[in-house]
Amino acid sequence: MRILLLNPNISVSITERLAQVARSAAAPGTQITAITAPRGVPYISGRAEAQLAGAVVLEMLAEHGPGHDAALIAAFGDPGLWAARELFDLPVVGMAEAAMHTAAMLGQRFSIVTFAPALGHWYQDCVAASGLSSRLAAIRSLTSGFGSVDMVAEEKAEALVKLCDATVREDGADVVILAGAPLAGLAGQLAQKVPVPLVEQVAAGIAQAETLVRLVPMSGALLRRPVAKTSQGLPAALAARIAHADA
Structure with missing residues (x-):
């Protein structure tokens, strides 16, 4: 099984962190291909940046998706998720x-615990989109600044434990x-310091991708694919996908 891990931000070091956790969580024989966004921001912290990142996700999937069995959008907030499901023929x-x-x-x-207050509204949207608002206890974030996103x-590990x-x-x-x-990867390090289960976001994503590949063979896009259209200025692979010229 081959899973494409897409980091929609431009931080290569974060991609490497995500890939390390993904490979540790993957089942034997699963191969992880980790890709960093070619443009954007170092980390996504709001709706506008998520909108931009979602478009980049579609471009990355069009270029790198062929040959993979599933893809993981490795940003909490899932930019471009439903658009990708509409356009591509893999989970x-x-x-x-x-x-x-x-x-x-x-x-x-x-509860969702994170490192920057600006993330809260976007994450609230994500909870609602997943139909889980009634199950959400709280979204909490650190209020102090940090030196480097990497x-x-x-x-901030100890401060995050206190927040948990x-x-x-x-x-x-x-x-x-x-x-x-x-x-990514911090849940495993802090699990013994928090009195309830800590969910590792990357491991959950990889496990779900593997499960979908095994249980739900796909012969087309998850949603109804839009009718073919010409386009202008888009990367060649994405333009071909939109034009249905990629078959």
Whole structure:
């Protein structure tokens, strides 16, 4: 099985972090291809940046998707998720959606804990899009700044533990998700320090992608593919997909 891991931000070091966690979580024989967005921002922190990243996700899938069995959009917030499902003929998993559904199977209510306040509104949209608003206990974020997005997991680990404890005590969370690509891998390191299960977002996404490939063979796009159209200024692979010239 081959899974394409798409990092919709431009940080190569975050891609490497995501890929390391993905390969550790994958079943024997699963191959992970990790790709970094060719343009964009170092980390996505709001709706506008997510909109831009979603378009880049479609371009990355068009260029790198052939030959893969499934794809994982490895940004919490899942930019471009439903558009990708509409356009491409392989299972596309959103890291946030997979983590939240996993959390919902582990407890009655889950909280999302992250590293930047700006992420909250976008994550709220993502919870609603997944139909899980009634299961959400809280979205909590650190309020202090951080030095480097590449090192935020190491720099803020203890502060994130305190935030997890707070949402368990004060919000009644049965499960906590450490959210945001820069925090990939941190759940495993902190699991023994938090009194409820911590969901590892990347592992949840990879496991869900593998499950879909095994259980739901696909012969076409998940949603009804739009009618063929000509386009202008788009990358060649994406233009071919939109024109139905990729068959």
